[in-house]
Amino acid sequence: MKFAVIVFPGSNCDIDMYHAVKDELGCDVEYVWHDEKSLDGFDGILLPGGFSYGDYLRSGAIARFSHVMKEVIKAAEAGKPVLGVCNGFQILLEAGLLPGAMRRNESLKFICRPVQLKVENNQTMFSQGYEQDEVITIPVAHGEGNYYCDEVTLASLKENNQIVFTYHDVNPNGSLSNIAGITNKAGNVLGMMPHPERAVDELIGGADGLKLFQSIVKQWRESHVVNA
Amino acid sequence: MYKVKVFVTLRESVLDPQGNAVKHSLHSMNYNEVSDVRIGKYLELSIEKSERPVEEVVKEMCERLLANVVIEDYRFEIEEAVAQ
Numbered sequence: 001m002k003f004a005v006i007v008f009p010g011s012n013c014d015i016d017m018y019h020a021v022k023d024e025l026g027c028d029v030e031y032v033w034h035d036e037k038s039l040d041g042f043d044g045i046l047l048p049g050g051f052s053y054g055d056y057l058r059s060g061a062i063a064r065f066s067h068v069m070k071e072v073i074k075a076a077e078a079g080k081p082v083l084g085v086c087n088g089f090q091i092l093l094e095a096g097l098l099p100g101a102m103r104r105n106e107s108l109k110f111i112c113r114p115v116q117l118k119v120e121n122n123q124t125m126f127s128q129g130y131e132q133d134e135v136i137t138i139p140v141a142h143g144e145g146n147y148y149c150d151e152v153t154l155a156s157l158k159e160n161n162q163i164v165f166t167y168h169d170v171n172p173n174g175s176l177s178n179i180a181g182i183t184n185k186a187g188n189v190l191g192m193m194p195h196p197e198r199a200v201d202e203l204i205g206g207a208d209g210l211k212l213f214q215s216i217v218k219q220w221r222e223s224h225v226v227n228a
Numbered sequence: 229m230y231k232v233k234v235f236v237t238l239r240e241s242v243l244d245p246q247g248n249a250v251k252h253s254l255h256s257m258n259y260n261e262v263s264d265v266r267i268g269k270y271l272e273l274s275i276e277k278s279e280r281p282v283e284e285v286v287k288e289m290c291e292r293l294l295a296n297v298v299i300e301d302y303r304f305e306i307e308e309a310v311a312q
Contacts, residue, residue: 148242
């Protein structure tokens with residue numbers, strides 16, 4: 001399985017994402033610059049965190065119109081796994097691949113620390129390696145992670161089990177219903193504010209994020225490799 | 229040539245944490261008559277005349293990029309600029 005890490009001007013978690021996939025997960029991975037016009041040959045798409053285009057106008061608003069995003073949308077429609085972390089999540093929201101929008105953190109402060117998440121749905125291609133309701137520790141680092149959507153959208157997220165991760169005990173940013181990560185209806189696009197790529201090795205404080213990447217690979221192998 | 233002023237604000241139904249912080253600060257300065265503060269963005273666009281009506285073009289730009297209509301409202305004023 002081969003992953004693409006999309007790099008925008010201002011991305012700053014791209015190297016962590018690359019490292020997580022290459023060295024900890026042990027899969028093929030390549031950086032793909034934002035003005036590339038093809039994602040042929042990639043089986044999974046990763047949108048890393050950072051401050052694409054300096055967060056000008058709104059987080060993710062300008063990145064959403066880059067050339068490569070047309071290909072990301074095509075890949076999502078084709079059912080390929082697409083993971084957006086932090087700024088990557090914000091870009092997926094702006095692109096309309098996921099419902100809702102981000103507001104400034106309730107505290108107005110940039111927060112950067114490990115948080116506890118609850119696995120609300122372990123029946124997705126991103127979360128099948130976790131136990132249902134398992135509490136995991138993954139770091140957050142953002143100033144705009146205060147997820148919002150209207151009541152109709154929230155009801156539909158709940159009804160379709162699209163809420164994959166919620167903040168456990170403490171909600172760091174004021175997000176609606178403690179939402180930390182959601183998928184699209186089809187379940188192949190996940191956006192999350194916490195950084196699983198920063199939690200892939202006990203040496204740096206925890207490896208709870210690694211299972212997320214392993215889940216994607218397991219799903220892919222089961223559907224693409226004979227006798228897997 | 230048109231000069232267009234675009235105002236983008238958070239929707240009434242969406243909490244504005246920045247506006248709230250400013251309101252509290254104003255209250256602490258004894259401006260107790262302030263009941264609400266909403267912070268938004270102001271954009272000035274210069275737009276050449278084209279075949280499409282300028283209102284239609286501006287509205288489309290607001291919907292697609294300048295505002296996120298999930299959480300933001302927008303309004304705009306259009307002025308025809310006199311050639312210098």
